[in-house]
Amino acid sequence: MSSPQQKQTSDLRSDGDLRYANLDEKKRKRMILNRESARRSRAKKQHRLDELLGEINQLQNDNNTIMKKIDAATQMFVGAESQNSVLRAQLTELTDRLHSLNSVLHIAQEVSGLTMEIPEISDTLLEPWKLPCSFQPITTSFNMNMF
Template identity: 85%
Template sequence: MTSPKQPQSANLVSDGDLRYANLDERKRKRMISNRESARRSRAKKQQRLDELLGEINKLQSDNNAIMKKIDGATQMFVGAESQNNVLRAQLTELTDRLHSLNSVLHIAQEVSGLAMDIPEIPDTLLEPWKLPCSVQPITTSFNMNMF
């Protein structure tokens, strides 16, 4: 015996069942869409991370190259400063010798009575940056042109 409220055939779908089917289909499509969107987002994020890591490596490499140049320039500066100190010491010694020799010449002139042409020591020897100098090309060694 069948009741009058039950459908006569099992193949018939009620309006409520159809709504649930449509809702389930939309939910399934949305889930698929969300998964695909999340996958694209993760791929994009990974690509950006890879780009940033590459940039970090490049910047570290550039930084290392710059640090090597700075070290080389520092070594050249220390070498030049050392040479300047040696040259200053030599200048002082030679200037003192020149003063001594001039003193000897003045004594010899007084003792002999002969007139001698004894040049005065120019002040520029004591201030070498004021020396007149001829224009000469400045040459550098290969190591000095490292920049």
């Protein structure tokens, strides 16, 4: 038979085994919970990364669209600037012609002795941007919905 001391030692072992079993069970459950939490965290990070990549693609598409609009507007500006240069050259040429015609009229008036009404060329005609103007709508082929 066993002695009382052996029985006490055996009871301690069985209590210790249960304690260790409970401790191992808690550890195992904690590991499972930690793994599940890590899996959820990785899934959440992956989802956020996918969202950011989608946002990057959208912003790049928006940027490309804006760049195309800028290029179109730049081309329209260059075209308008070119037309303005042509119009300025024509204005200069027509102004020179008008001065020449007025000179011819003055000479004809002196030679013939007749009095002619020769209008003076006003400065506002030579600088059309200073002309008083009524507000009239400007029609263009420019598509305002482009922007």
